[in-house]
Amino acid sequence: MMAPRKRSPLEIKTTEAHLCSISLRLKILGQVPFFRDLTASDHEWINSLFHEKDFDTDEVICLSGDAAEQLFIIADGRVKLLQHSLEGKEILLDLLTPGEFFGALSGLGNDVYPETAQAHTNCCILVIGRETFQHVLQRYPAVALKLIDIMAGRLRTANERVHQLSALSIEARIASILLMLADKFGERKGNELLLQVPLSREDLAGMSGATTESASRVMSRFQKDGLIRSGRKWVAVIDRAGLEALAGKA
The missing domain is CATH 2.60.120.10 (Jelly Rolls)
Known part of the structure; x- marks a missing residue:
């Protein structure tokens, strides 16, 4: 089932x-x-x-x-x-x-x-x-x-x-994009910052210059590491400091 x-x-x-x-x-x-x-x-x-x-x-x-x-x-x-x-x-x-x-x-x-x-x-x-x-x-x-x-x-x-x-890794690029979107669309929901905007893996791939497959792998890794929580076309930031470290903004 x-x-x-x-x-x-x-x-x-x-x-x-x-x-x-x-x-x-x-x-x-x-x-x-x-x-x-x-x-x-x-x-x-x-x-x-x-x-x-x-x-x-x-x-x-x-x-x-x-x-x-x-x-x-x-x-x-x-x-x-x-x-x-x-x-x-x-x-x-x-x-x-x-x-x-x-x-x-x-x-x-x-x-x-x-x-x-x-x-x-x-x-x-x-x-x-x-x-x-x-x-x-x-x-x-x-x-x-x-x-x-x-x-x-x-x-x-x-x-x-x-x-x-041209210079940053895929992980750093996607982390930077998630932080930018969190600043613009983030809404506090308990301990999470929910991005109040539909966001597909294709969207993230397009914004980061990556393939959809690479963007999906990075997002899965971020979720496994406790940085984000995500579902179909939605993302919530859990560990902002962790994303900032990956993006080189810490």
């Missing part, structure tokens, strides 16, 4: 289109790093320039290589940033949450979108076009300066990822 499958501890919330209200939009715009220091009336004016669009799970929002004409801000739901290897393999670069932005604008140094963005859950996305966003930058020069700083930080992070993929 087969043992019953473990029930996932994740609390997945489904986004409904009608939940992307004006109050939510204003709240999210106030959380965006380059809009955060503006006033409530500024946020109301900026909100009037955005239009919202709903995406179903797995629906593509923008494609890598397409002309960069829009900037996207997540109001509700989660978005995957992807690239494809020369062999056509899908590589998961990041998982974005409400208040984070993606896309690019040709006026800010990007002629094309650097990554493909795909809805990880049902999403409500705020969208603004290139010419309209130029009006925002002209009215608030400080926004442009902050945006440049943020983009420079993202470039540094991307360079660090390249270093990790």
Whole structure:
């Protein structure tokens, strides 16, 4: 007799289109790093320039290589940033949450979108076009300066990822990714830190530059060593210090 499958501890919330209200939009715009220091009336004016669009799970929002004409801000739901290897393999670069932005604008140094963005859950996305966003930058020069700083930080992070993929062991890379996801999605459940995001072995393999088989072996070893607890598409961190030691961050 087969043992019953473990029930996932994740609390997945489904986004409904009608939940992307004006109050939510204003709240999210106030959380965006380059809009955060503006006033409530500024946020109301900026909100009037955005239009919202709903995406179903797995629906593509923008494609890598397409002309960069829009900037996207997540109001509700989660978005995957992807690239494809020369062999056509899908590589998961990041998982974005409400208040984070993606896309690019040709006026800010990007002629094309650097990554493909795909809805990880049902999403409500705020969208603004290139010419309209130029009006925002002209009215608030400080926004442009902050945006440049943020983009420079993202470039540094991307360079660090390249270093990790080329210099660190698979164990160190996966430990580092689990720590990053724990900081972003972790929710304390007793003595564990549950990553409140569906996470498959394929996702971990894509983020770490490993094969799915190698990622599965490493995760099994981590579980055996008491560093994590995991099931189908979920992970809980038990020994953060142990993962930090493996990642070289202790």
